[in-house]
Amino acid sequence: MSLAPILLMGGSGSIGRQAARAIHALYPDIPLLVGGRDLTKAQSAAAEMGPAQGVALDTASADLGLGDQKVSAVVVLYKDPALAGLRFAQSRGIPHLSISSGIFEIAPEIASFMHAPGASAIVLGYEWLVGATTVPALHLAKSFSEVYEIRIGALVDEKDTGGPAVAADFEHLNHLLPEALTLRDGIWLWREGDDAKAVFSALDGTEINATGFSSIDVTGLAVATGAHSVQFDLGQGVSSSRRKGDALSTEIILDISGLDHSGQTLRTRHAVVHPGGAAPLTGMGIALLLERLVGLDGESPVAPGLYFPYQILDASRYLARLAQEGGEVVELFSS
Incomplete structure (x- = not known):
């Protein structure tokens, strides 16, 4: 065409x-x-x-x-x-x-x-990463009849710089908004100080120190799924692939809990991984x-x-x- x-x-x-x-x-x-x-x-x-x-x-x-x-x-x-x-x-x-x-x-x-x-x-x-969290999360949420909580942990490899424009964007966001918009038990709040600190497990199980991040993913997923709690945490360090000797990657941990379609408690945990890093x-x-x-x-x-x-x-x-x-x-x- x-x-x-x-x-x-x-x-x-x-x-x-x-x-x-x-x-x-x-x-x-x-x-x-x-x-x-x-x-x-x-x-x-x-x-x-x-x-x-x-x-x-x-x-x-x-x-x-x-x-x-x-x-x-x-x-x-x-x-x-x-x-x-x-x-x-x-x-x-x-x-x-x-x-x-x-x-x-x-x-x-x-x-x-x-x-x-x-x-x-x-x-x-x-x-x-323009849909890399929300699209898989909503696909995975189809296994639930009711979503209680969605926890997102994004790990950026410390060598995955993304260029000067990306660095400038992060500096801008972190300077203007250190607090993290979060849905907790149905209430919207801003996590700050110690409340904004978090730890999540990477793909290989390594614990990653992270900080709450105000990503618009939180609002979209909360409304789309009806979840009671949604939070996004961002960590930087060594990606799981590089830790085992391979090239860097980017990974997003999606931890979802609620009820399955038979009314039983269900919790799932997945990792979205791309071997080229965040930019690709x-x-x-x-x-x-x-x-x-x-x-x-x-x-x-x-x-x-x-x-x-x-x-x-x-x-x-x-x-x-x-x-x-x-x-x-x-x-x-x-x-």
């Missing part, structure tokens, strides 16, 4: 390159616009991406400096405080996906949607979202609305693609 280019704002960074790689792995002929403030850097990155063109963006301009250039979707891969990408997407009536805001920063985007709900599809792509898993989520948003799979594009990634991503398609990339969802125990 003939399609206008997809604009990757900040596409010359680590996540942008991974997203481009993931998109072209699925659809090699899809054209990309790699946008940034530095034209030379954008052009250099585009030269490595197959059908791609580097462009300089002017975020103070309503058309981003692109003039009458056709664009099919906008992906924002860095903090966009002026919402330049969102304004552009709504003015063109094209999908918008942003992955770098914090849970406490989404009010301007929600307000933009509320004032123009029929303009375009807007995806709040701030879930951990993020890129995969972006590519699968774009596939659905613009209808690359032959289905109708996603209608205008405000979405979590898991509301768009098909779980079976996501898990199949994860397996193709060497990742997996590992069952640790079920009782």
